[in-house]
Amino acid sequence: MFSLTFSFFILGLIIGSFLNVLVYRLKDVETLLGRSFCRSCRHQIRWYDNIPLLSFVLLKGECRDCKSGISWQYPFLEILTAGLFAFAGAYFFSPRDVSSWLETAWLLGIIACFVVIAAYDLRYMEIPIILLFVSLGLTLLFFTLQFHSGQALWSSRIGLGLFGGAAVSLFFFALVFMSKETWMGWGDVWLGFVCGMIVGLPLALFMLTLSFTLGAFVGVAGIFLKGKSLKSQVPFAPFLVVGTLSTVFLQHIFPEFIRFFLL
């Protein structure tokens, strides 16, 4: 069991280092496959300086050529992705249950997309549309494959997912419309649809409560610690991402707890 979780952790480290590259290259429309280079001196990065986590530690967070600092985003996203992958592997994957393979694969895909969406929104105050489509496509595909003909469509995961997505995105649409885009942006409306779809009804309410509570705490902390005003724009995608992934994990690990909350 330990070695299986550890394998997911290592896979997460490797995928995480690719996600770091995505955060930058989706913005600059650079090729995704080219060799990595230092963002400061443009020197190509040697293969042995490109090992997830390890290289950052060995290089003490500095470029070998120009000694400029390497962003903390690199080790942070790698550890985050690795941790989430290990968690997903430990709780969702069981080698003898083929249907769990499908669910784990879907979840790893969502985690990968969401890590980039959150980091991208923090960095650029924007949500990469391509990843919204990828996570929406993955979810539709997974829910469709899970659907079996004896089920009523409206009470299946795909039906409840579509209702959940519609409810969350309508709510966000109202917020964007009323605040004239000062509280949140159009990207959040689309991300809200994907998140609402993933957790479905009625858990979409739980997910929203969690995201807004988290956002409020961090917002208040930001005002006190950094002297940010109430008006400074806060990227909301990271909170939605945390709220959604937490809901997915909580529902799976403590189904009773979630049922209790909803009553």
Ligand SMILES: [Zn+2]
């Ligand atoms: Zn450099």
